[in-house]
Amino acid sequence: MGDGLYLSPAESTAYRHWDDRTHSLFSPYVDSSLQNKFWDYGGDAIVDTNRYVILTQDRRNETGWLWSRLPIDMTDFEITVEFAIKGQGTSTSGDGFAMWFTKERMQGGPVFGNRNRWHGLGLIFDTYPNSPHRGFFPRISAVKNNGNVDYDLNKDGENQDMAHCNMQLRRTPTETRLRFTYIKDVYMELALQTQEWNKWTSCFRISPYEFTDPPYVGFSASTGEVTDLHAITSVWTNKLVYHSRTPADLENERLRAFSDSSSNTWWNKKDDSDARKRESSSLFQMLKRVIFFIVWVIKWLLLLVFLGGAGYLGFKYYKKNTPNPYKNRRMMA
Known part of the structure; x- marks a missing residue:
């Protein structure tokens, strides 16, 4: 895995993948009664049946959400999401959106439209810095919570994340997509498509968060004084099936997964050298x-x-x- 490219585990001989329609979502999103059998949406979210589910429009003080009705009860899975962040702002925009894997669902709050002190894992796409940071924004991070910790919005969750990277998400030359891969007891990885269709760049690959309960899958977004349109175009979920899951197989898979963990194509909070390189390149x-x-x-x-x-x-x-x-x-x- 080099040159910033990402190889899906579904392409590996160790896996097979099966579509999971209960956690997938495509246009036109809703039926004639404006409902979806497997998803709920609310807050300021609206459905554009031809294009996407809009979590927030490019307006001040909006919050919206989209949640699966069923928990994702799979050992190993991969979710590919096409999303859009855009607006009229050029110098400042925000606030961002998040993808959630949590015990609870549809509970609005201050963290990008979702409750604070959640139980589970949040993938946070923060587009507006509330305080000075190293590196540039947007900042994409994985944040776990056991229901007892307040996410520090004033510091943008700094030092609370499991891993993070910095990547441009607005005005990209191609559609923006994320791909989250979760292999129990092996690794979890977030990769993004921002420059070229089907060319993936790894944001982070780390040891997986351990879910105590099968989580619901959700998306939420918010705007404040700064604004952006945040939208979900599609959600495609695949169940990954190991051909074998013996302890020896898992150990070999772990060794393979982290064999290049020192590569600068994997950006995390312990090694942001690639982010510094991109900043130097921008300068x-x-x-x-x-x-x-x-x-x-x-x-x-x-x-x-x-x-x-x-x-x-x-x-x-x-x-x-x-x-x-x-x-x-x-x-x-």
Whole structure:
């Protein structure tokens, strides 16, 4: 696994995958009664049957959610979600959205439209920094909670996450998708598609969170003083079936899964070297643009000076070599 590419476990010979329609969602999303057999939506969420389920519009102070009606009772699974974050804001936008795997469902609150002190795992896509941080935003993190810990919104959950990465999610050259893979007792991984269709970049790969109960799957989003449209286009869930799950198989799979854990294509809170590289690259690109602009200005200034000088010399030459009719009339008189 190199060059920032992500290999789905479904492509491995150790697995087979089966579609799970109870936790999948596609257009038109609802039936004639505006309901879905396997999903509920609420808050400020609305359904655009041709495009997506909008969790929040690009308006202030909205919260919306989308939750599965059934818990995801699978040992190993993979969920691919196409989502959209967009709006009119260019310099500031927010607040973000989250994907949840929790014991409870449909309980609104301050954490991107969901309750605080949840039981389970949250994948948080935070697009607006409430305080200074290393690295840039958006910041994508995995945060677990046993129901007793307050998520620190003022610090954007800093030092509360299991792992995180930083990645651009707005104005991307292709549709944005996430792929969350959970292999019990082996690993869990979040990968994202942001630059090219079906080209995945790993955000993090870590030891899996242990669910005490089969979790519901949910999505929620919120806006405040800054705004964005947050929407879910599709959810595709697959059950992953091991050909064998002996202790030796699991240990071999763990060794294989973390064989390149030092690779800079896996960004986590213990090694954000790749994020620093991307920041350096962004600064380098910005410096290149500034230098190009300065060279462009100097080039045009020199051209204008040259044209002005040529025009002035031409005028002087013309004046010198053109007879003065008034002077000629005086001489004739």
